[in-house]
Every structure is written in C-alpha cells, then in structure tokens.
Amino acid sequence: MIRVVLTDIEGTTSSISFVHDVLFPYASEHLPGYIRGHHRTHPAVAEQLARVAEVSGVDDRDLDALIAVLQQWIEEDRKENALKALQGMVWAQGYQNGELKGHIYPDAADYLQRWHDRGLRLFVYSSGSVEAQRLIFGHSQEGDFTPFFSGYFDTAVGGKKEPQSYQNILAELGVEPASVLFLSDVEAELDAAEVTGMKTAWLVRDGELPGTGRFVARDFSEVDALLRKR
Numbered sequence: 405m406i407r408v409v410l411t412d413i414e415g416t417t418s419s420i421s422f423v424h425d426v427l428f429p430y431a432s433e434h435l436p437g438y439i440r441g442h443h444r445t446h447p448a449v450a451e452q453l454a455r456v457a458e459v460s461g462v463d464d465r466d467l468d469a470l471i472a473v474l475q476q477w478i479e480e481d482r483k484e485n486a487l488k489a490l491q492g493m494v495w496a497q498g499y500q501n502g503e504l505k506g507h508i509y510p511d512a513a514d515y516l517q518r519w520h521d522r523g524l525r526l527f528v529y530s531s532g533s534v535e536a537q538r539l540i541f542g543h544s545q546e547g548d549f550t551p552f553f554s555g556y557f558d559t560a561v562g563g564k565k566e567p568q569s570y571q572n573i574l575a576e577l578g579v580e581p582a583s584v585l586f587l588s589d590v591e592a593e594l595d596a597a598e599v600t601g602m603k604t605a606w607l608v609r610d611g612e613l614p615g616t617g618r619f620v621a622r623d624f625s626e627v628d629a630l631l632r633k634r
C-alpha cells in the first residue's frame with residue numbers, strides 16, 4: 405500500500421515554463437548584483453563560489469568570470485549543486501519582495517492537500533535546492549503549501565537519474581520501497597526510482613501520450629485514481 409508520495413517539481417507539480425521562463429532568467433539577471441553584494445559578508449555565498457571555481461577551473465578571486473560561468477550553467481540547465489544553492493538565495497529575495505510567485509498546477513494544489521488530509525506523507529525531490537523548494541511551495545499563487553510536506557530532498561542525496569539517490573531517500577525515510585510513489589515528468593528518473601522498488605507515475609502534462617507499459621498520468625487527479633487502486 406502506498407503511504408508516501410515523493411514528487412518532482414518542474415514538469416510535475418509546476419510548469420516547465422515557470423522554471424525556464426521566469427525563475428532562470430530572474431536568477432541570471434540578479435546573480436551578478438547578489439554575488440557582488442554578498443560574497444564578502446556571507447560565508448555561504450563565498451563557499452558556493454569556491455565550489456564554482458573548483459568545478460569550472462576559474463580563479464576563485466575573479467568574480468566576473470565566476471558570474472559568467474554561472475550564467476552559462478543557467479543557459480545550459482546544468483544541475484550543479486553550487487548553482488542551485490546560489491539560485492535559491494537569489495530567488496529568496498524575489499519571493500520576499502513579491503517579484504516572484506511560485507507556480508503550482510491547480511490539480512497538484514488540490515490533490516497535495518487532499519493526500520495530506522488523507523494521511524499520506526508527502527516529500528519533494530528536485531534538482532532545485534531545498535531552500536528553492538520551500539520557496540516555490542511557500543510563496544505560490546495558490547498559497548502556502550509547506551504545511552503539507554513532511555520533508556524535502558535535493559541533489560545532496562545524489563542525481564535524479566541515479567538509483568543510489570532513491571536508495572538514500574528510502575534509508576532516510578525508513579520505509580519499504582513499495583510504499584513510496586515517485587512522480588516525475590522525466591522517464592529516466594522513474595527508471596532510477598524503480599530500480600529500488602519504488603512505484604512510479606509519469607506525468608505527461610502536454611503533447612501526445614507515449615506508448616509505454618508504465619503508468620502515465622495527465623494530472624494529479626489521474627495519479628489519485630492509481631493511489632486509490634493500490
């Protein structure tokens with residue numbers, strides 16, 4: 405029986421276009437000012453810049469070059485932990501000053517609340533940092549969804565296409581694999597989760613439904629039908 409729902413964000417609870425056309429451009433525009441204003445006073449910023457320098461090979465005292473690397477990584481949608489941490493810090497300012505409002509599909513908003521109220525435990529697993537996850541759900545157009553979540557995982561547990569990451573999540577949750585339903589729009593992530601024995605549902609919100617043996621859902625109401633069957 406499924407007792408835990410573990411959900412991806414981009415393409416699953418929230419639109420790809422919100423992430424790519426709103427969040428990423430916002431980060432690209434505001435990172436330079438944020439880094440220049442905080443790199444001396446905020447150790448967390450300096451620490452992430454050191455990681456950017458290490459991964460990219462750029463001199464860690466060359467702020468212009470580090471900013472250029474970060475903007476290039478945003479362009480390429482690279483899932484580097486240092487970029488994701490810095491994006492979360494910049495988005496925090498945007499959510500706090502009201503420039504950003506998180507997108508959640510109405511069906512996701514509706515069923516997250518219903519599943520919580522039915523006693524399911526809800527967790528997030530996204531490439532966005534845990535801070536960024538709390539922000540998108542805490543400052544959404546639909547209100548504050550953080551009370552419905554029991555916890556958040558980012559790529560500190562490993563990449564989303566690696567089975568070991570799901571194993572790490574299971575170890576942290578202390579539950580049987582078959583009691584967890586993982587939701588994602590990316591099939592390779594579902595493949596990785598299934599290696600551990602987790603159940604999965606593939607969210608295909610737009611375009612043609614793929615011919616596949618796996619469970620596919622257009623939205624969370626179709627996921628709910630699966631939850632009620634198992």
Ligand SMILES: CSCCC(=O)C(=O)COP(=O)(O)O
Pocket residue numbers: 412413414415423427483488529530531532533536537540564
């Ligand atoms: C937490 S909102 C920003 C999401 C993000 O930065 C990203 O790279 C999308 O990753 P996901 O694993 O949710 O597809």
Ligand SMILES: [Mg+2]
Pocket residue numbers: 412413414415416588589590
């Ligand atoms: Mg996704």
